[in-house]
Amino acid sequence: MNNNKFFFSxxxxxxxxxxxxxxTPRGExxxxxxxxxxxxxxxxxxxxxxxxxxxxDILLGNTYHLMLRPTAExxxxxxxxxxxxxxxxxxxxxxxxxxxxxxxxxxxxxxEGVTFKSHIDGSQHILSPERSMEIQKMxxxxxxxxxxxxxxxxxxxxxxxxxxxxxxxxxxRSRDAFGDRPGHALFGIQQGGLEQDLRAKSAEILRxxxxxxxxxxxxxxxxGQEEMFRVLDFAPDMLPIDKPRYLMxxxxxxxxxxAVKRGVDMMDCVLPSRSGRxxxxxxxxxxxxxxxxxxxxxxxxxxxxCQCPACGNYSRAYLHHVFKAQEIxxxxxxxxxxxxxxxxxxxxxxxxxxxxKFEEFEAEFYKNLSLGDLEPI
Numbered sequence: 623m624n625n626n627k628f629f630f631s632x633x634x635x636x637x638x639x640x641x642x643x644x645x646t647p648r649g650e651x652x653x654x655x656x657x658x659x660x661x662x663x664x665x666x667x668x669x670x671x672x673x674x675x676x677x678x679d680i681l682l683g684n685t686y687h688l689m690l691r692p693t694a695e696x697x698x699x700x701x702x703x704x705x706x707x708x709x710x711x712x713x714x715x716x717x718x719x720x721x722x723x724x725x726x727x728x729x730x731x732x733x734e735g736v737t738f739k740s741h742i743d744g745s746q747h748i749l750s751p752e753r754s755m756e757i758q759k760m761x762x763x764x765x766x767x768x769x770x771x772x773x774x775x776x777x778x779x780x781x782x783x784x785x786x787x788x789x790x791x792x793x794x795r796s797r798d799a800f801g802d803r804p805g806h807a808l809f810g811i812q813q814g815g816l817e818q819d820l821r822a823k824s825a826e827i828l829r830x831x832x833x834x835x836x837x838x839x840x841x842x843x844x845x846g847q848e849e850m851f852r853v854l855d856f857a858p859d860m861l862p863i864d865k866p867r868y869l870m871x872x873x874x875x876x877x878x879x880x881a882v883k884r885g886v887d888m889m890d891c892v893l894p895s896r897s898g899r900x901x902x903x904x905x906x907x908x909x910x911x912x913x914x915x916x917x918x919x920x921x922x923x924x925x926x927x928c929q930c931p932a933c934g935n936y937s938r939a940y941l942h943h944v945f946k947a948q949e950i951x952x953x954x955x956x957x958x959x960x961x962x963x964x965x966x967x968x969x970x971x972x973x974x975x976x977x978x979k980f981e982e983f984e985a986e987f988y989k990n991l992s993l994g995d996l997e998p999i
């Protein structure tokens with residue numbers, strides 16, 4: 623690995639499914655990769671070393687939340703986000719655009735950027751492409767995302783077009799503000815909603831600006847899996863073949879398998895950790911709702927095919943008990959299990975692509991899901 627550069631190398635492809643390695647000064651990211659989400663400089667209910675032990679090569683941090691609390695300036699003064707949260711591997715930070723549009727109160731959108739009030743204390747802030755780049759630099763992000771607007775779906779073709787063109791102007795400003803930072807990468811974000819012509823125009827503009835990687839934005843925002851896959855049938859092909867492709871905010875295990883099949887290299891989602899906190903566990907036979915009374919006398923593990931601490935050391939009966947008792951260990955064990963499941967899924971996907979057996983893997987994956995959970999004892 624080159625110690626001071628960011629670069630992407632593809633090792634194998636099985637039809638559109640690809641596997642490779644993203645090399646960064648802080649370590650290698652095996653692709654296809656799933657990034658656990660550490661919104662506020664923590665993956666909820668997990669120690670950083672525990673997240674690393676699941677097989678994660680990279681985490682996602684959240685610009686919007688960190689700029690408001692504890693502030694990017696404070697994190698920078700304390701040595702940067704990696705040191706602050708005790709994570710030694712790469713970190714990707716989103717631009718803050720999605721959260722500003724969806725979470726911020728009393729926001730005002732202009733060509734310059736977005737003025738908004740904090741959901742925490744009502745203080746007023748301005749987020750622009752330049753400010754987003756400044757914040758992500760202070761955090762020390764290895765992979766920085768362009769500042770963009772992500773309109774809600776459904777929206778009219780005209781609304782999506784106007785939004786896409788604004789995001790492309792912001793992409794150029796993000797590129798200019800990012801500057802030359804060896805070892806750090808800037809990803810452009812394709813927009814265009816569900817419209818093929820707008821996706822093509824967005825990709826054309828992004829390619830002309832030139833980025834280190836390219837994200838597919840504006841999906842996984844409520845359009846449903848069928849529509850998302852329809853867009854993924856053409857959208858990744860519009861992006862450079864020799865750069866990483868990142869599908870933002872995805873998703874369920876079936877979303878991941880379907881996205882990889884269509885040429886996606888990177889994904890992130892809060893689902894494994896959020897589900898763990900609400901009593902849902904992902905297994906190779908589908909989702910287990912540990913809150914259900916059917917588990918209260920069950921001595922079996924969540925998943926016989928899993929080697930995580932929850933499955934290796936605790937029964938379904940115990941996990942049911944601590945969830946019902948609202949014990950903190952419930953969130954810890956179920957989150958650890960879910961993150962382990964996701965990373966094992968990615969490892970199996972990478973191996974299948976390397977062996978040119980992705981179709982066989984996919985068939986087995988869906989066959990196991992069709993079996994459903996174990997019969998109650």
